[in-house]
Amino acid sequence: MSRLFMFEKPLGMRDTLPELYETKSQVRSAIGEEMKAWGYQFIETPALEYYETVGSASAILDQQLFKLLDSQGHTLVLRPDMTAPIARVAASKLLKEDLPLRLAYSANVYRAQQREGGRPAEFEQIGVECIADDTVSADAEMIALMISTLRKAGIEDFKISVGHIGFVKELFVQILGTEERANALTKFLYEKNYVGYREHVKSLSLSSIDKQRLLEFLKLRGGEEVIEWALKLIENEKGEENIQELKQLWDVIVDYGVQSKLKFDLTLISHMSYYTGIVFEVYANQVGFPIGNGGRYNLLLQKFGKTTGATGFALRLDRLLEALGTLTKRKPAGCILFSEERRKEAVNLAKEKRESGERVVLQDINGVKSIDSYTEQYEEVTFLVGKAGRGSL
């Protein structure tokens, strides 16, 4: 390996400089306050977890995990998401009598990047988990809350796609007979390869009606009407129940009055095995990647010894900032430049201003080499220099 330059950081790691930090914390607090207003309680979990427990339970691919060894030789991972750690805490500590539990977090997560090492390998996610509530109301609450937080953050131009993993599975298994064959076909959707999907369907030995059903499935994207189309395609009870869930979801979303943000896309497969029911992704104009996603994962808590289900969503703070575009410049702090003679006066003035909510820098004039370039960064500069009564600007 070549010698590192002093400015270098590990691949994918980024610094947050003051202006970005300021915007980030505004967005974080706007979203966080909304989550609290909906009764979600924030928690923190450690950055390091065991590979065997949280690492293997998470939805993130193994090759994307940062692994290290502790002094006892256990393999550790830097948490790749917050859902698995929260499932661990909930299952072992917080879940009492399996009553619904609403938790929130904002934390950095770590994912090694496969290509283009400059992509962020550490980024902040802010999200919620609603555990032990199996109702569609809980699924709808995720979407409604997500919309509400985005609006609080100042993002209006976004769309949400909603799918249902359970429906896809029922339809495919019913037509293809085995889970293995269903998975092979699902993989094309996961890879977003419609061309491959169509070719695969055509190559199967199925009746032309069934082939047509599988091809029609690709068209299940759009508004409320998709529910009717989907009902025509599915011929088994469980699949119909899944579609009824989507119908209910739509009704609840209408109650919240946010249906204009929502589109169904039953071809949406966010992960091969993690999610079990309703899934969704949120997209903002001018950002090339989804800004957040979520869904129901009823099998995860089993890995931590509880049989209850859960649903949740996470937003990526870095992409929210991209969606917001310009950094909001806050009013710069004021500055008081003082010399020794008037130090006490300066201290008192600074105290007064700070108490009234202003941001004030107190700077000894002897510590500044170039007064002009220093004072340029502040909107308001007060000179308390020399004998009292002179030099104030």
Next chain:
Amino acid sequence: MNDYLTIAMPKGRIFEEAAELLRQAGYKLPPEFEDSRKLIIDVEEEKFRFILAKPMDVPTYVEHGVADLGIAGKDTMLEEERDVYELLDLQISECYLAVAGLPNTKMNDVAPKVATKYPNVAAAYFREQGEQVEIIKLNGSIELAPIIGLSDRIVDIVSTGRTLVENGLVEYERIVDITSRLIVNPVSYRIQEERISELVERLAGVIQGAVSVE
């Protein structure tokens, strides 16, 4: 530029076929379209912005969302594995990926070497065949490699086979058939849904028409 659809087009051979396809789908492209040397061409009438990229880079532009759509060969899709929707087989620029080499030769048993522009595809192919080979990445004139003894085999695109013949090489195995695909950024696919769906339908109409005529 918000109301423009940005389409990443591959420079070179595929470009003309793709432009022809868009015309057949009823889109009005200016007559000098193909002759332009510009890298960005705005077609105001259709609210399209075309960006002209190296074929291998088209999926990258689309994945990052600086282009909403793109036209990319299946070969680059296989090699790059980008997170984009592959919506349509445009059935243009037909060719295939193949293994070729000097006639009547065998791969070196101890250290077989394969030269290619497609290191990922080549590595995956030989692994599936149960062979561990050394991949040598080249950027062009792949046919040189076996002739001057750099590698035992090459993995490259074959369309007519003429280049192979002219260089005294023969095809050993056919890996996969290649055509150009319409690819779409996952976010654009939702945000610009109506315009993209319309484009897909119009193009699909042209392609199916062509197939049924045959």
